[in-house]
Amino acid sequence: MSLTTAARSATEPHEPIRTGLSKDTLVQAFGDNLFYVQGRFREVASPYDLFMAAAFTVRDRMLELWIKSARTYKEKNSRTVAYLSAEFLIGPQLGLNMVKLGITEAAREAGKELDLDLEAILETEEEPGLGNGGLGRLAACYMDSLATLQIPAIGYGIRYEFGIFDQQIIDGWQVEKGDTWLRNGNPWEIHRPKICFPVGFGGHTEQHTDPAGITHTRWIPELVVNGVAYDTPIPGYGVNNVNLLRLWKSEAPESFDFQAFNTGNYYGAVHAKIEAETISKVLYPNDDPEVGKELRLKQQFFFVSCSLRDMIRLELSNTGTLEHFHKKFAIQLNDTHPSLAVAELMRLLVDEHLMNWEQAWDITRHACHFTNHTLLPEALETWPIELFGRLLPRHLEIIYQINQLFLDEVRVKFFEDDDRVRRLSLIDENNGRRVRMAHLAAVGSCAINGVAELHSELLKSTVMRDFHDMYPDRFHNVTNGVTPRRFMVLCNPRLARLITKVCGDNRWIRDLECLSALEPHADDSALHERWRAVKTAAKTDLSNWLGQETGIAPDPSSLFDIQAKRIHEYKRQHLNLLHVLALYEQIKNQGTDGIVPRTFIFGGKAAPGYTMAKLIIKLINAVGEVINHDPAVNGTLRVIFMPDFNVKRGQRLYPAADLSEQISLAGKEASGTGNMKFSMNGALTIGTLDGANVEIREEVGAENFFLFGMTAAEVQRRQAEGYDPYQIYSTNAQVKSLLDLIASGLFSHGDAGLFQPLVENLMYQDPFMVLADFHDYVECQRKVADAYGDPRHWTRMSILNVARIGKFSSDRAIQEYAERIWQVEPEPVSL
Known part of the structure; x- marks a missing residue:
């Protein structure tokens, strides 16, 4: 009897095969998907076939909720958040979706009955590399929370065929390899070929006068590509709401020129297809050459135009008018990449839907909201006028008009x-005329927010000071948050089970403030023992994995000291490395007595063109190669670089x-x-008073946070x-x-x-003041070692960090956006 037949005979009378959540139904559904969708029987099924069958089984259970959610939002004309982001690092979906549907345990039981290794199936899933770092991880967390809080939302972005590069470490150097995450298919997405919009580039504009004597502008583009929708369901946790992530793929309007082929021009026959598909081919091309800059600008306009046209389509299909577009959609611009939405929405309303300028500007300004994510002036996007005007001539005209009207306001206010x-x-x-994208977003939005209290204050006093003087009421702070569903429940199930047992229920998964129920137990010796056992098990798992991946399996009893984030000088991985070398020097000169055994783990990718960051990666690996093989160290120190850091590996x-x-x-x-x-x-955190560290320290308690370094004001x-790093080098014997x-x-x-380039940079420039903070950092690390030597004290601090971290749920952040910025209400979906 086949797997499918056996399962069906056991479960036929029970719940629906495509929506049921019991173990028996999952067994039957898995067999059906393997047989009827993958076209495989068990004996010849590859690991990826098994994953695809499992994914389709889980997706089936989301589709009914997704369709019901869409119908509910349409019938009630619900105000909807449109989250525009060039990045969505959503991570692997199978395990997370099982958590959200509440079927993890049933799936494990089904796996046992089918003699399947569920962990191996989960490990098979490719991670969509649809982002570069924190920006994309945040967008994914916010999509999770929007659905969990039952807020209607659509995430809009690009379906990059090749995501962020896969990082290999060869001879200690970062080597970039193409991320072919789509090569085996993507079971979560649904192709929507009928949702397709033409997007123009280049060309020229023409003016004409209508019969009423009103002058209009028509854009005649030189190149037109199509944007085609691919939809991914984003379910909420413990609710029926399933929202939508809609990603756009670029295609040629006509992929094959038959006439060119017939005349022997074989390359020309497919040239349009190649040029069109290039736009969504790769995440963030190197923009050092001119062709890279052009492609990035094309990408940004491409996804913004498709997204706005989609919103307009939805509004017209529902109400037949765009007069209340800003009441239907709250458009959130996630950093400067979608800033072109301001100019494109104006073009669509004025040129294509013949709205007068004043009404269109009122709608645009009330629809758009802007999140700034950086204090680095070089990260605030600008585009050369020549490039901008060549690719988007009509939009440059619109920006000139917006600018003229805006500067008239400025001249009146600041005489x-x-x-x-x-x-x-x-x-x-x-230095050459350029379009300032952050300025466009700020002028064209009704709200501007930073992402931590310190960041928002520095925004108002530094890079956006003039805008704060101009529009003080537009500025807000919404401190970032992350989803506990992925970053606690999914990645740390042992800790999640322990927390639920201590707290008495699992309400904390939807309300992270409930973790405060742990605090009265912070001195409970029995909890301490279980808490340490959970941590040791996680460290053992990581050690075993690192042993397979890097050849070095660290001692789980050592202090695991981890820095995992994008490699950048301002994040100061080299400061961490100097402390490693200070300990190494101490061991070489005095032996290992008094040294707390530590495993230093680094992870992160450097931008392909960022030479100094890549040299830091090389140095980390080179230091590890020496220390890990030095008999004098005798295992007291280990230095490991985890390659290809991403969401999936972060979960380890x-x-x-x-x-x-x-x-x-x-x-910074x-x-x-x-x-x-x-x-x-x-x-526990060792950190400066930077970003959200400030608020984390306030919440968990100064006594449970290892603080060092200058404040932003002191910097x-x-x-x-006139900071002089050479003076530190020449007078501090340890630094020298x-x-x-x-x-x-x-x-x-x-x-x-x-x-030498790295050493000389620190000695003579040190733009991020590594040497200035080094002494304080080393002294603080001594306090870390002392605290780790007292297991009871350390465990108490660890428990209190978790008990008091509730503020940093993305649910809280989205609630603040909903109430203070978007004015959007939950829309519960019932079956």
Whole structure:
């Protein structure tokens, strides 16, 4: 008897095969999907066939809820959040969707009955590389929370065929490999070929006058591509609401030129298809060459235009008019990448739907909301006028008109302040004329928010000070948050079960403030024992995995000191590494007595063109190669670089961390979300007063946080006074010794020049003040070692970090957006 037949005979009288949640129904549904969708029987099924069958089984259970949600939102004309983001790092979906549907245990039982290794199936899933880092991880958390809070929402982005590169470490260097995440198919998405919009580029504009004497502008593009929708359901936890992530793929309107083929021009026959598909081919092309800049601008306009046209389609199908478009949609611009939405919505309303400028501007400004994610001036996007005008001639005209009207306002409000007019202009006239995308977003939005209290205050006093002076009521703060469904329940099930037992129920999964029920038990010795057992099990799992992946399996009893985030000088992985070298030097000179055994784990990717960040990765690996093989160290220190850090691998790190490194220079990190994920899983934080560290310390208690370093104000003051890192190098014997050690060639097989650029950068420039904070950092690390040597004290601190971390749920962040910025209400879905 076949697997499918056996399962059906056992379950035929019971719940529906496509929606039932019991173990028996899941057994039958899995067999049906393997046989009828994958076209495989068990004996020849590959691991990926098994994953696909499991994924389709879970997806079936979401589709009824998804369709019911869409119908409910349409019938009630619900106000809807349109979350526009160039990145969505949603991570693997199978395990998370099982958690949200509440079928994890039933699936495990079904797996046992079918003699399937569920963990192996989960491990088979490819991670969609639809983002670069924190921006995309945050967007994914927010989509999770929007559905969980029953808020109607559509996430809009790009279906990159090749996501962020896969990182390999070869001879200690980062090597980028193409991320072919779609090569085996994507079971979660549904192709919507009928939802397709033409998107133009280049060409010219023409003016014409209608019979009423009104002048209109028509854009005649040179190139037109189609944007086709691919939909992914995003279910909420413990509710019937399922929202939508709609990603756009670029295609040629006509993929094959038959005439060109017939005349022998074989390349020309498919040229349009190649040019069109390039737009959604790869995430964030290198924009050093001009062709890379052009492609990035095309990508941003492409997904913004498709998304706005889709919203207009939905509104017209429901109400037949666009007069209340801003009441239907709350458009959230996730950083500057979707800023073109302001100009494109104006074009669509004025040019295509013949609305007068004043009404269109009122709708646009009330529909759009802007989140700023950076304090680094170089990260605020600008585009050369020549490139912008060549690709988007009509939009440049619209931006000029917006700018003219806006600067007229500025001149009236700030009388005879020409410098302020120049600073606020949407066009930067310095060093070649450029369009300032953050300015466009700020002018065209009714709300502007930062992502941590410190970040929002610094925004108002630094990079967006003039806009705050102009529109103070537009500025808000919404501190970031992360979803406990993925970053606690899914990635740390042992801890989740323990928390539920201590708290008495699992309400904390939807209301993270309920974790406060742990606090009265912070001194309970029985809880301490179980808490440490959970952490040790997670560390053992990570150690075993690292042993297979890197050849180094660290001792789970050592302190796991982890820094996992994008590799960037401002995040100061090299400060962490200097502390590693300080311990190594101590061991070489004095032996291992008094050294708390530590495993230093680094993870993160450097941008392909970022030479200094890639050199830092090389140095981490080179230091590890020496320390890990030095008999004098005798296992007291281990240095490991986890390759290809992503959401999936992060889920291994967060539960296993003892110490979370959040050591960016104060005033540089907007918020951070890794700091929240580590703390939620019981890691203690060593960090500066930067980003959300400030609020995490306030919540968990100063006594449960290892603080070091200058404040943002002290950084600004020291920079203004003229920071001189060479003076520190020449007067601090330890700093000099460590930099000289790097320069000596010890970590480069005698090549004294290999790390010279990094050493000289620290000695003579040190833009992120590594040397200035080094002494304080080392002293703080001594306090870490002392605390770790007292297991009871450390465990108490760990419990209190989890008990007091409730503020940093993405549910709280979305609730604040909904109430203070979007004015949107929950829309519960009932079956």
